[in-house]
Amino acid sequence: MLSKKQAKIFFLGGTILFMLIFVGISVHSLMVGIPENTNASEITDQVRLGKQLWDHNNCMGCHTIMGEGAYYAPELTRVYSRRGETYIQAVLTAPEGWGFRGRKMVKYNFTENEVAGLVAFLKWMDKTNLNGFPAPPSMPPPLQPVN
Amino acid sequence: MKFTSQKIAYHFFALAMLLLVLQIIYGFIMGFAHMGFDVLHDYIPFNAASATHKNLLVVWILSGFMGAAYFIIPDESDRELWSVPLAKLQFWSFAIVGVIAVAGFHVGWWEGRKFLEIPRPLDYLVAGNVILFLVIILMTLLKGKQQTTTSWVLTMGLVFAALLYLPGMIYFDNLSVDSFFRWWVVHLWVEGVWELIMGGILAYLLIKLTGVDREVIEKWLYVVVGLTFLSGILGTGHHYYYTGGPSYWLMIGGIFSALEPLAFLAMTVFAVQMYRKGNKKHPNKLALYWTMSTAIVSFLGAGLLGLAHTLPGVNLYTHGTLVTAMHGHLAFWGAYASLVLAIISYSMPLMTGRNIFDNRIGHLAFWCANIGMIAMTAAFAAAGVAQVYLERIAGYDFMTVANEVKPHFFVLILAATLFTTGIVLFIINFTKFGKPTDEALQSEEQFEALKTA
Ligand code: HEM
Ligand code: HEM
Ligand SMILES: [Fe+2]
Numbered sequence: 198m199l200s201k202k203q204a205k206i207f208f209l210g211g212t213i214l215f216m217l218i219f220v221g222i223s224v225h226s227l228m229v230g231i232p233e234n235t236n237a238s239e240i241t242d243q244v245r246l247g248k249q250l251w252d253h254n255n256c257m258g259c260h261t262i263m264g265e266g267a268y269y270a271p272e273l274t275r276v277y278s279r280r281g282e283t284y285i286q287a288v289l290t291a292p293e294g295w296g297f298r299g300r301k302m303v304k305y306n307f308t309e310n311e312v313a314g315l316v317a318f319l320k321w322m323d324k325t326n327l328n329g330f331p332a333p334p335s336m337p338p339p340l341q342p343v344n
Numbered sequence: 345m346k347f348t349s350q351k352i353a354y355h356f357f358a359l360a361m362l363l364l365v366l367q368i369i370y371g372f373i374m375g376f377a378h379m380g381f382d383v384l385h386d387y388i389p390f391n392a393a394s395a396t397h398k399n400l401l402v403v404w405i406l407s408g409f410m411g412a413a414y415f416i417i418p419d420e421s422d423r424e425l426w427s428v429p430l431a432k433l434q435f436w437s438f439a440i441v442g443v444i445a446v447a448g449f450h451v452g453w454w455e456g457r458k459f460l461e462i463p464r465p466l467d468y469l470v471a472g473n474v475i476l477f478l479v480i481i482l483m484t485l486l487k488g489k490q491q492t493t494t495s496w497v498l499t500m501g502l503v504f505a506a507l508l509y510l511p512g513m514i515y516f517d518n519l520s521v522d523s524f525f526r527w528w529v530v531h532l533w534v535e536g537v538w539e540l541i542m543g544g545i546l547a548y549l550l551i552k553l554t555g556v557d558r559e560v561i562e563k564w565l566y567v568v569v570g571l572t573f574l575s576g577i578l579g580t581g582h583h584y585y586y587t588g589g590p591s592y593w594l595m596i597g598g599i600f601s602a603l604e605p606l607a608f609l610a611m612t613v614f615a616v617q618m619y620r621k622g623n624k625k626h627p628n629k630l631a632l633y634w635t636m637s638t639a640i641v642s643f644l645g646a647g648l649l650g651l652a653h654t655l656p657g658v659n660l661y662t663h664g665t666l667v668t669a670m671h672g673h674l675a676f677w678g679a680y681a682s683l684v685l686a687i688i689s690y691s692m693p694l695m696t697g698r699n700i701f702d703n704r705i706g707h708l709a710f711w712c713a714n715i716g717m718i719a720m721t722a723a724f725a726a727a728g729v730a731q732v733y734l735e736r737i738a739g740y741d742f743m744t745v746a747n748e749v750k751p752h753f754f755v756l757i758l759a760a761t762l763f764t765t766g767i768v769l770f771i772i773n774f775t776k777f778g779k780p781t782d783e784a785l786q787s788e789e790q791f792e793a794l795k796t797a
Contacts, residue, residue: 223524233590248518252457264586267390298743
C-alpha cells in the first residue's frame with residue numbers, strides 16, 4: 198500500500214516536473230507563437246491607444262473578444278470584417294449611446310483620435326490567427342419555399 | 345475552540361456573508377438586464393455590475409479562506425495566533441481596500457480584465473495586505489508546537505495564491521499576452537492552488553467530523569493535490585486554444601484539462617470514503633452536510649461541467665458563450681462557496697459556544713441554496729446551448745439570439761430566488777450564533793468523534 202511518504206514524493210515530484218514543463222512551453226509561446234499569431238510587429242501606437250481605451254472603459258465587461266469577457270454584447274474579434282469601419286465609428290460616436298436591437302451600450306465621448314485608436318485596435322484584432330475561432334457557422338441556411 | 349485568538353476568524357466570516365449578499369444583488373441586476381430590464385443602465389451599466397459581481401465573489405471567498413486559516417492554523421499548530429493586533433489590522437485594511445475597489449467600479453476606476461478589474465494602485469495595497477496575512481500565518485505555523493501536513497498544505501496554497509497574483513499586475517500592449525498571464529492568475533488559482541486550500545480545509549474538517557486517523561486522511565490529501573497539479577498546470581492550455589496561443593495548446597490543453605476532473609473525483613471519493621470509515625457520532629450535522637456537498641458538487645460543477653466544454657472541438661463553439669457561465673456558477677459554488685459555508689458551519693458553534701448543529705433553518709438553507717444553484721445552472725445551460733446552436737452553428741446575429749433566449753433568464757431569476765432564500769436562511773442562522781466569546785474556550789473538542797481509532 199502507498200505510504201504517506203510516497204504520497205508526498207508523488208505530490209512534490211509531479212508538481213515540480215509539470216511546473217517546469219509548463220514554464221518552458223510558455224516561454225516558447227510568448228517568444229515565438231503568440232507574436233506570430235497576433236502580428237505583434239503591427240501593433241502601432243494607434244493600436245496601443247485602442248488597447249488602453251479598451252482597458253480603461255472595461256468594454257470586456259459587456260463584450261467578449263477572443264471569446265473572453267462577458268456575454269451581454271456581441272463578440273468583437275471579427276467585428277471589423279463583419280461590420281466595417283464606418284459602422285464601428287457610428288457605434289463609438291452615437292450621441293445617445295449605441296443600441297437599437299434591445300440592449301444599450303454605454304454612451305462615450307471619444308475624441309476623433311480615440312475613435313481611430315479603437316478602430317485600429319479592432320482592425321488589428323481582426324487579422325489575428327486564433328486557430329480557427331470563431332468558426333464559420335456549419336449549418337446551411339434554412340430552406341426557402343419554391344414558387 | 346482552543347485559543348482565544350481563533351475568534352478573529354469571525355470577522356472574516358461576517359464580512360464574507362455581507363459581501364455574498366451584495367454579490368447576489370448584482371447578480372440579479374445582470375439577470376434582469378439579460379431579460380430585457382436593464383433599468384439601472386444609467387447608474388450601474390452592465391460592465392459595472394459584472395465587474396462588481398465577479399470581484400465581490402473573489403473577495404468574499406478570499407475572506408472566507410483567511411478566516412478559515414485564522415481558525416485552523418492555531419488549532420493545528422497548538423498555539424495562539426502570532427499577533428492578534430496585526431490580524432485585526434489586516435482585517436480592517438482588507439475590508440477597506442475591498443470597499444474602495446467596489447466603489448471604484450461604479451465610477452469607472454478599473455481595468456478591463458475579467459476577474460482582475462481592481463486597478464493597479466489598489467493591487468499594491470492588496471499585495472501588502474496579503475503579505476501581512478501570510479506573515480501572521482507563517483509565524484504561527486513555524487512557532488507552533490507541531491506542524492501538520494494539513495496546515496502546510498493549506499498554508500502553501502495561500503502562499504502560492506499570493507505569488508500567482510503578481511503576473512496579473514503586469515501591463516502588456518498585446519491583448520493576447522495580457523490574457524495569457526491573466527490565466528496564470530485565474531486558472532492556476534481555481535484549478536491549482538485554491539484546490540490546495542480546499543484540500544487543506546476539507547482534510548481538517550474530515551479529521552474533526554469523522555474521527556478517522558489523521559495519517560490516513562493526510563496521505564490521501566497528498567494524492568488528491570498531486571493529481572490536481574499533474575493535470576491542472578498543463579490544463580491551463582484550455583484557455584490558450586483560441587486566444588492567440590500556438591496550436592500545440594489544443595493537444596496539450598485538451599489532454600491535460602480532460603484529466604482535471606480526476607482530481608475532483610478523487611476529492612469526492614476521498615471525502616465519501618472517510619465519511620463511511622468514520623463513526624458518524626459528531627453532532628454537527630450541518631457542517632457535515634456542507635463538507636460532503638462541497639466534495640460532491642465541486643465534482644459536478646468543475647469536473648463534469650468543465651469536461652463538457654474543455655475538448656478543443658467542443659470549445660471552438662462554446663468558447664465565450666453562456667455555456668461558460670453555466671460552468672462558472674456551479675464550479676465556484678460547489679468548490680469554493682460551499683467550502684467557506686462548511687468551515688463557517690463547523691467553527692461558529694466552537695467560537696460562540698452556541699450549539700446550532702442540526703436545526704430546521706440550517707437544513708432548509710442547505711437544500712434551498714443547493715437546489716436553487718443547480719436550477720440556475722440548468723437555466724444557464726438551456727440559454728447557453730440555445731446560443732451555441734443559433735449563433736455559432738446556424739449563424740444568427742448575436743442580438744437576435746440574445747432576444748430569443750430571454751425566457752431562460754426568467755427561469756434563472758426564479759431559480760436565483762430559491763437560491764437566495766437559502767442564503768438568507770443561512771445568514772439568519774449565522775446571526776443567531778451571536779459574537780464569539782472566551783467562555784467557549786475548551787482544551788479539546790468535546791465530541792466522541794475525535795476519540796475513535
Ligand atoms: C443568485 C443570484 C445570481 C444571479 C442572478 C447571477 C447571475 C449572473 C449573470 C447574469 C452573470 C453574467 C453573465 C454574463 O457575462 O453575461 C453572472 C456571472 C458570474 N457569476 Fe453569477 N449570479 C448569481 C450568483 C452567483 C453566485 C452565488 C456565484 C458564485 C458562487 C456566481 C458566480 C458567477 C461567475 C463566476 C460569473 C462569471 C461567469 C463567466 O463569465 O463565465 N454568481 N452571474
Ligand atoms: C473549482 C474549479 C473551477 C472553477 C471555479 C472554474 C471556473 C471557471 C470560470 C469562472 C470560467 C470563466 C472564466 C473566464 O472566461 O474568464 C471557467 C472557464 C473554463 N473552465 Fe472552469 N472552473 C473550474 C474547473 C474546471 C475544470 C476542472 C475544467 C475542465 C475539465 C474546466 C474547464 C473550463 C474551460 C474549458 C473554460 C473556458 C470556457 C470558455 O472557453 O469560454 N474548469 N471556469
Ligand atoms: Fe481553466
